[in-house]
Amino acid sequence: MIPWEPEVLSRIRRLALVARCAVEGVLHGEHPSRALASSVTFADYKPYAPGDPVRDLDWRVWARTDRLVVRRTQAESDLPVLLVLDASGDMSTRPGGSAGDRPPIEGNKAGYALGLLATLAWYLYLRREPVGLAVLGGEDVPWRILSPRAGRHQLGSILGVLASVRPSGRADLGRGLQVVAAGLRRRSMLVLASDLMEEVESWAPALHALGRRRTDVRVLHLYDPRELDLQFPRPARFFSPEGGAPLALDPAGVREDFRAVVRAWTEEVRRAVTAWQGLYLPVPTDRPLADPLFRLLSGGSRRPKPACGRA
Amino acid sequence: MSSWSFSFLAAGALALAVLALGPLIAHLARQDPIERQAFGAMMLVERLVRRLRRRRRIQDPVRLAVRLLAVLLVVVATARPGLGIPDTALRLGGVGRVVVVLDNSLSMSLEEDGALRTLVGQGGASEGTLLARARREAVALVRELPPDARVGVVAVVGPEGGPERILPTLVQDPDRVVRALEAVQPSWSGTDLAGALREARSLLGGEPGEVVVFTDEAGPGTVAGAVPEIERILAAGGRVLPRGVQDASPRNVTVSTVTYGGGVEGGSLRVGLTGFGKGEAETVVTVTLPDGSRMTAFVQVPGCPGSDAPGDALPACEPVEVRFTVPPEVPGGVASVALSGDRLASDDTHWFHLPRVGPSRVLVVDGDPGPTPIQSEVYFLERALAPWGGLGTGVRPEVTAPDGVPDLDLGQYRVVFLANVSEPRPLADTLSAFVRGGGGLVITGGDNVTPERYNAALSTLLPAPLRRSRNLVSFDVEEGVPLVAPDTGEELFTPFARQGRAGFTAVRVRRAILFDPVPGDVQARTLLALEGGLPFLLERTVGRGRVFVLAGTVDLAWNDLPLQAVFLPFVQRLVTCLGGESADATARFEGTVGEVVHIPLPGPSLAPRVADPDGHAVSTHGIPGWIRFTPQRPGPYTVSVEGAPPLAWVAANPPAPESDVRRQDSLARAESALDPTRLQRRVELGLPALAGALLLMLLQAGGWTRHGG
Incomplete structure (x- = not known):
């Protein structure tokens, strides 16, 4: 159950506001994603063969040409979208700050992910698309997995979960994606919002398994530019909220080497995601929410018009 | 060569080495920063650490070492260290008494590599010999001495055969000294360096003075034999300043042995040739028998290199043997073996006795x-x-x-x-x-x-x-x-x-x-x-x-x-x-140039005459029943009484050790062993140490050693 605490309610309102503003910005853009639209469309004809359903015979063609043909159409179905949130402890840090209870909606990777997924849920709600949510890691999660459904109630549940989650611990992306994939329809879309701070070898196989079953996988790789540029003023003992031994580091001394490591790692991640037709979107947390949302929906790079101010 | 030494003028300052603990503590303190920082990309940091691990292993100790070294250099600089460097370069101490010892032994007649063989005078002296170079350097030295310096000259081989003062006393006349030096002639004798130093010490009269020795330091035992005299000179407050006059690549071939073998008729003559120095040498060996007949052979003599470090034991040189067949009938007498194509011509002829050969x-x-x-x-x-x-x-x-x-x-x-x-x-x-x-x-x-x-x-x-x-x-x-x-x-x-x-x-x-x-x-x-x-x-x-x-x-x-x-x-x-032996009445003796030959006489009343190879009379001295003389040059000497056949033949040859032209030992090394400080130059290391410390500090300040971790 969603803890109906004032803080959670405030966060829900805040998330809703952020999402609505962002969605309006997107809708004022040019073209929503074709992939998210679903419709019943004519495909082609084929000669009748014994066993074909008689109701599929096109009698008009028979009347004009005296030939029996069967009318074939594309399957008519909704495209369920599952939003996956990485709620590991690493998502809640930021330069100059520390891991708090619940992340602010802005300013760190976890908060940015919450806003981004809330916006996406809002958008899909408006499109009457079924949308669900899975949370990997974290604490105070009312429901780990909300299967994709359409409707206002589903949107409320998603916003409630997002407002309640407290990032902590490890996400265990590989294992989490396997669990999520087990309950996901074959034709569906999975949107993963994560900093991917786990070894690629641990989660890439699960992602590839989704790709092999033709699930539309879209990875929002969240990163804090200041964090990956080691913008820390003085040497310190760096530690991960997920645990592990701290390491003494002089940021100024190793910045260039760290950048090289980041470049190599980013390329490694990109290759892992796109290996099975996945869409890889690097998402810096200092950009407006509408920016990655628009890129996610359209695949284009043009920026949407700002709607409700900054977000 | 002289040995190195290291000393501190202010050894107590080394107590400041405790300052080296400063950078050590600072280094260790920096290993553990106080501030803690939550970080969301620790996985990448771990990758970074793996990437830097190898560099950290090197750089961290390097940084610590550099800091420690900087501090230690400062400490060392305050201790005023000094390095004693071997220095055989001539630096006269200004005592005003200098004796120049000129080695004119046989080995000093070695033509220097590449020098023109312009033979001048007796003994093959030329302007390209070691002796000529030694003389030039000695003259230059005398010219540079202070005007009030009194100088003496000693030749290792004087006109009488042994070490001798060319000037009876120390003189204050450079021109006279130069004339004395130019009067020193090459000889066929061995190197009595000890005797020469004794003469030099005698010239100094027990007063402190400097003995400058121009020598090639060749010949086994030459330097070792001079050590007691060096010790006495040092004890008197003097110094021995060796001036090595060596050839860059000394080479010489000599006749080491001649043996007549075989029966009473004919037989063979075995000639042993020894090469000293690097590389193989080619030489023409000519044997001249007492009747004037000659036999010639072309021989390649292997080299026998010396040592790069004076004082080390030199390898023994194995002779190569060449054989000559002696004709069936040859009169007995003094024969010779001559070599050609050699840079030390003075020892190229070896004289030996050949018995009467024939039925x-x-x-x-x-x-x-x-x-x-x-x-x-x-x-x-x-x-x-x-x-x-x-x-x-x-x-x-x-x-x-x-x-x-x-x-x-x-x-x-x-x-x-x-x-x-x-x-x-x-x-x-x-x-x-x-x-x-x-x-x-x-x-x-x-x-x-x-x-x-x-x-x-x-x-x-x-x-x-x-x-x-x-x-x-x-x-x-x-x-x-x-x-x-x-x-x-x-x-x-x-x-x-x-x-x-x-x-x-x-x-x-x-x-x-x-x-x-x-x-x-x-x-x-x-x-x-x-x-x-x-x-x-x-x-x-x-x-x-x-x-x-x-x-x-x-x-x-x-x-x-x-x-x-x-x-x-x-x-x-x-x-x-x-x-087996000739039945003639002539006795046969071997002699060495510069060494006394003792010959017994048939009767105590005989007063024979000794003639050198040119037939000139040689001064003799002896006791009844014996005659003694000192050959001054190689060749056949005869001892005879007026109107009678010769009483004895003497085959005189140069001293064999002089043929070994390799540098055997070093006077400087010997003197340094006696008193290590005599031939050293002290180099102050305080300022260089301080400069080094400053340089290291500047590098530190400039971030030369900055890196992560």
């Missing part, structure tokens, strides 16, 4: 020509001496009656057989001179031999006085007394060691000459004896010759020796042993 002429004095061959000693002797008419045996026998001996020149013979001669008195003087000059005399018994005449005439030659002969057995019924097998360790019986020795025991003697006991002052011994102990063959050495007395006969009158198989080889061996 051994044997004179048989037949005192009892028998009516039949088997009753004649000469018959058996001739067949034993020349079994095939003298062909190929190297023995040429000649027979004469006793009356004919005075008309003969016994010097042409090597052995004389006195076979049953009845009257030896007319022959006594001739035979005595013959034996003393190296000839061999064999006296055989017989019925004509009368002890009284022999004892009276040949008492100086006989091993023991003779007695009358007597029958040892019943002459008609018994076969005689056998001989005892001889000792094959004796030179005479050496060939019978493998077989034939028992043949002597087959000899049966029925009559023999008896002997009185051997006088105590006579060098005589028994070589063959009869069973029962009676001597059968006695030997006595007289002068340079030997006398054998056979108690039996060389015919069948008293024994059957001529019928035995051992007779022929026994007689041949007798001639070989007796005739």
Whole structure:
């Protein structure tokens, strides 16, 4: 159950506001994603063969040409979208700050992910698309997995979960994606919002398994530019909220080497995601929410018009 | 070379080394920052750490080491360290007394590599020799001395042969000193460096002074022998300043050995050649025999490199041998072996004695020509001496009656057989001179031999006085007394060691000459004896010759020796042993240039003259019965009395160690071993240490060692 605490309610309102503003910005853009639209469309004809359903015979063609043909159409179905949130402890840090209870909606990777997924849920709600949510890691999660459904109630549940989650611990992306994939329809879309701070070898196989079953996988790789540029003023003992031994580091001394490591790692991640037709979107947390949302929906790079101010 | 040393003027300042703990503590403190920072990309940090691990392993210790080094350098600088560097460069101390020692031994005549061989004067001195360079440097040194400096000059080899002062005292006249230096001539003598330093010390008169030695430091033991003198000079407050005058690549080939081998006729001459220095050398070897005939061979002599570090033991140099076949007949005398194409020409000729080579002429004095061959000693002797008419045996026998001996020149013979001669008195003087000059005399018994005449005439030659002969057995019924097998360790019986020795025991003697006991002052011994102990063959050495007395006969009158198989080889061996040396009266001696030669004289009243190779008289000094002189140059020297054949030949050669032109040891090293500080220059290290510390600090400040972690 969603803890109906004032803080959670405030966060829900805040998330809703952020999402609505962002969605309006997107809708004022040019073209929503074709992939998210679903419709019943004519495909082609084929000669009748014994066993074909008689109701599929096109009698008009028979009347004009005296030939029996069967009318074939594309399957008519909704495209369920599952939003996956990485709620590991690493998502809640930021330069100059520390891991708090619940992340602010802005300013760190976890908060940015919450806003981004809330916006996406809002958008899909408006499109009457079924949308669900899975949370990997974290604490105070009312429901780990909300299967994709359409409707206002589903949107409320998603916003409630997002407002309640407290990032902590490890996400265990590989294992989490396997669990999520087990309950996901074959034709569906999975949107993963994560900093991917786990070894690629641990989660890439699960992602590839989704790709092999033709699930539309879209990875929002969240990163804090200041964090990956080691913008820390003085040497310190760096530690991960997920645990592990701290390491003494002089940021100024190793910045260039760290950048090289980041470049190599980013390329490694990109290759892992796109290996099975996945869409890889690097998402810096200092950009407006509408920016990655628009890129996610359209695949284009043009920026949407700002709607409700900054977000 | 002198050794290095390191010292501190203010050793107490090293206590400041505790300051080195500062960077060490700072370094350790920086390992653990206080501030903690949550970080969302620790996975990448771990990757970074792995990437930097190798660099951190190196750089961190390097940074610590640099900081420690900077502090330590500051500490060391305050301690004012100094480094003692070997320095043999001449730096006169200003005491005002300098003795220049100039090595003009034979090895200093080495032509420097690449120098033109412009021979000047006696001994092959040229402007390209080590001595010439040493002289030039010495002159330059004298010119640079302060005007009030008093200078002396000592030559390692003076005009009299040994180390000598060229100037009697220290003088304050540079021109005179230069003239003295230019008067030093090359020599053939060895390097008596100790003697030269002794002269230098004597010149200084016990006062402190500086002895500048110009030498090539060649020759085994040259430097080691000078150490006591160096020690005395140092004890007097002086210094020895060695100025090495070495060739960059010294090379020399010399004649190390000459050996004449073979029989009395012909034979071979083995010449050993030794090369010193790096690389193989080619040389033409020319042997000049006493009769002027020459033999030539082309030889490649392997090198024998020296050592790069003076004082190390030099490898032994193995000679290469070349053989020459000596003609069948060559007169004895002094021969020479000469080499060509060498940079040290002074030792290229080696003189040696060659014995008279040719058939051994044997004179048989037949005192009892028998009516039949088997009753004649000469018959058996001739067949034993020349079994095939003298062909190929190297023995040429000649027979004469006793009356004919005075008309003969016994010097042409090597052995004389006195076979049953009845009257030896007319022959006594001739035979005595013959034996003393190296000839061999064999006296055989017989019925004509009368002890009284022999004892009276040949008492100086006989091993023991003779007695009358007597029958040892019943002459008609018994076969005689056998001989005892001889000792094959004796030179005479050496060939019978493998077989034939028992043949002597087959000899049966029925009559023999008896002997009185051997006088105590006579060098005589028994070589063959009869069973029962009676001597059968006695030997006595007289002068340079030997006398054998056979108690039996060389015919069948008293024994059957001529019928035995051992007779022929026994007689041949007798001639070989007796005739190996020339029978002339000239004695032969070996001499070394610069060293005294002692020659015994036949009589105490003789006053012979010694002539050098050019025939000039050589100054001599001696005691009665001896003559002594010092060869100043190599070659054949003669000792003779006016109007008589030479008494002795002396083959004088340069000292062999001088041919080894490799640097053997270092005066500087020897002196440094005695007093390490004498030949050192102190280099202050304080300022460089401080500069180094500042440089390291600047590098630190400039971020040279900055990095993560």
